[in-house]
Amino acid sequence: MAHVNTRVDVPVTIDQDKCIDGCTLCVDMCPLDSLSIHPDSGKAYMHVDECWYCGPCAARCPTDAVTVHIPLLLR
């Protein structure tokens, strides 16, 4: 039986086309410091797979670039 050793999805995804280079709102708001600005693209991404599903990153994103994938059993 094959085992899944690496997660291919993360709780928070950021649409790189919508994310604004230079904006750090979601990074500043994350209570777990799970989001970061990628040094190459200048766009936000989830660099630590930890999430409380609290939601301000998505709610306050000026361009609706952030999506929080809340697990079914937590909805």
Add this chain to the structure above:
Amino acid sequence: MTGSRSARILTLLALADEAPEADELAEFLADPEPDVRRTALTVLSEATEDWANGSTQVAAALLDPDASVRRTGIELLAELREVLVADEEFAAVLRRAGQHADPAVRTSAIGTLWRHHRATPVEAAGYLGDPEPAVRAEAVLALVSLRAAGPLEQAAADPAAEVRAAVARGLGSAGDARGASTLAALATDPDTAVVTAAFTALAETGCPPPAAALATEALRHRDWPVREAAAKALAAAPAELAAAPLTAATGDDNLDVRKAAVRSLGHLAPDLPGVTAALRTATGDPDADVRAYARQALLRYPQPTER
């Protein structure tokens, strides 16, 4: 308008660190891009201290052509209730929003008006003709806050159950005995949520004999929330009418109904037939809450003399 949309958003976010005056954000609030207008609203809500001007700007978001900006405006009007300055200009913008095609905007407009004490009974009653039940339910809350009994009676005949339930809850929170006849009518409603709300409200307004008869009958209803609400209503009914049905309800299958019955019995005089015996029996109930309320009720009664 200078720079790209992204640049203007970045300018706005930089401005947020400087506690901007509402006027400084006016340019961004009128930006052609909805994303910029929405961000300007959030910056306004989080950074400004100039609520004399900022309040009207938040209210004006309800009139925005973009639905996401309007939604942000609706959220902020609820979130910032404590700080908004409800002057004439603010109220005038909300009155315009009350005619908007978006029902969520109309609901927010009348809700904000009454919560800031800017709605009149005539104005609130006007919303009872709105095609959207959520708007009419908000108008009912406005009428309750204004103690406008006449229009509330009219709303009790609304075709939507959520509006009729709002009327019942509103009359209960007003606690005015004059609302009991309307509540008695709502207690025969075909919708059980309305019936439950009506009996719960009768516990607050007082439950006169015709309503007490309905509550007694409702103790045999198939749905336990109705039986529970009826048991609560009987606490406010004449004791001689309430004692027997409440005593019987202490043997209900549902623990919430038994608990309500025991609590209501605790309001009655102990010399009524069966009351003390029913409470003593309830001290052996399988549910801890029922036992506790029964013990509390018995403690309030004079203790029999020991021989």
